[in-house]
Amino acid sequence: MLEVGNKFSFYGKILQRNNSTYDTYPVNVETEKQENVIVRIPEDLEISINKIYFFETETIQFKDKVHYLAKSVKLLGEMNENDARKEELLKLFYHYAPVEIEKIKKDIEETINSIKNKVLKDITQDIYNEHKEDFYLYPAATKFHHAYISGLAYHTHSMLRLAKGFFDVYPFLNEDLVNAGIVLHDICKIFEFDSYEGSEYTIKGKLIGHITMGASLIDQVATKLGYQDEEETMLLQHIIISHHYYGNFGSPRKPNIAEALIIHFIDNIDSKTTVLGEELNIVETGHLTSSIGVLERERYYKHKLTNE
Incomplete structure (x- = not known):
């Protein structure tokens, strides 16, 4: 009592x-x-x-x-809580990315530190340092994919891991440009949503969107650092504005450099395959999933060889 x-x-x-x-x-x-x-x-x-x-x-x-x-x-x-305590509380109260944030944070920061091109590294590092607290909290979407706490960082980390296979097969790809583009491609989603918990789109998110905001942010930071006329700045902006590929999905241009095309493919693979895995995880073997919006509302069969 x-x-x-x-x-x-x-x-x-x-x-x-x-x-x-x-x-x-x-x-x-x-x-x-x-x-x-x-x-x-x-x-x-x-x-x-x-x-x-x-x-x-x-x-x-x-x-x-x-x-x-x-x-x-x-x-x-x-509150002056460490990352582990914050993660514990977020997982307790919200739907949370199925990852250890400290692990993916270490990997992402190692990737940024490994960028050799000074222009790409300086721009990426500056934007990351300014927004990294929100970057590790925000979802990647409100409902379509990675729509949970830390979904944005989880999605970015998965894309960086997938990119390593492409580098092994296609040596003409510039690793620095792909890695910088992946880290920055969705980072302005922290401005697109009203909060990281139960997020809804802001007016700015609806009227401008993370693609336009991302290209603008790169221009602002490049200008601040004196890189506004460098080709790397233009290439990063092209990756941002083209990574959705189609105009009705928000991209005003289709990819016209190899690295932008690969980032579009990797983004598409991870966003759709992650949702497919989540849907397969909630049905019994021998049954079909419900229709999946990001996969043209198709239903997928969970066969007996599916890994749990």
């Missing part, structure tokens, strides 16, 4: 906000212990649905019941 005057601190996700005529308003919170509690928030403090907060509370008497009164409320991002 709760007693008045007790102090409790915990992480929780806001499930619902309720109106009130008092100087505090009640919110429904799911705690990290997966309990549902009501916390009273001061009326001058705004909170957002579906976000994780750290609550410092004290129990008070309210209408013959004991409630949690918030003394301090801070977003998870404002």
Whole structure:
């Protein structure tokens, strides 16, 4: 039983906000212990649905019941938690990429550090350093593929791994350009969505989109670094604007350099095959999946040789 005057601190996700005529308003919170509690928030403090907060509370008497009164409320991002603790909390409250973030972060940063071309490396490093915190949190889409926390980084990491096979078979490809293009091709999705939790498209995302924003960001950073007239800058921008290939999917140009074409293929392979794997994972052997939107609404058979 709760007693008045007790102090409790915990992480929780806001499930619902309720109106009130008092100087505090009640919110429904799911705690990290997966309990549902009501916390009273001061009326001058705004909170957002579906976000994780750290609550410092004290129990008070309210209408013959004991409630949690918030003394301090801070977003998870404002807390000085290490990456492992943040990942633990995100996995607890949200659908999360099936990867270890520290592992893929190490691989991605090693890839950036391995870029030998100075122009490509400087532009990629500058953009990555500025946005890496959001890069490891945002999804790659709202529903079509990698539509979960850290989906953007997971997708990027998978593409970098796939690219290694192409380098072995096609030696005319420039590894630096492909790797830089992969790291940057979707990075402006962090501006396309309103948040990394339960994301919806922003007005800017709907009207401009990550492709145009990406090409513009490369131009801004290249200009800042004095690389605005370098061919590498143009090649990176071409990769960004052409990686969806088709105009009705957002690309104003089709790929006209080998590296852009390969990135389009790798992007297509990973986005579609990842969804296929997720669908096969939820059906029994000997059955068909439901129709899959990214695969032209076809249904796929899970045969007895399918690896689990």
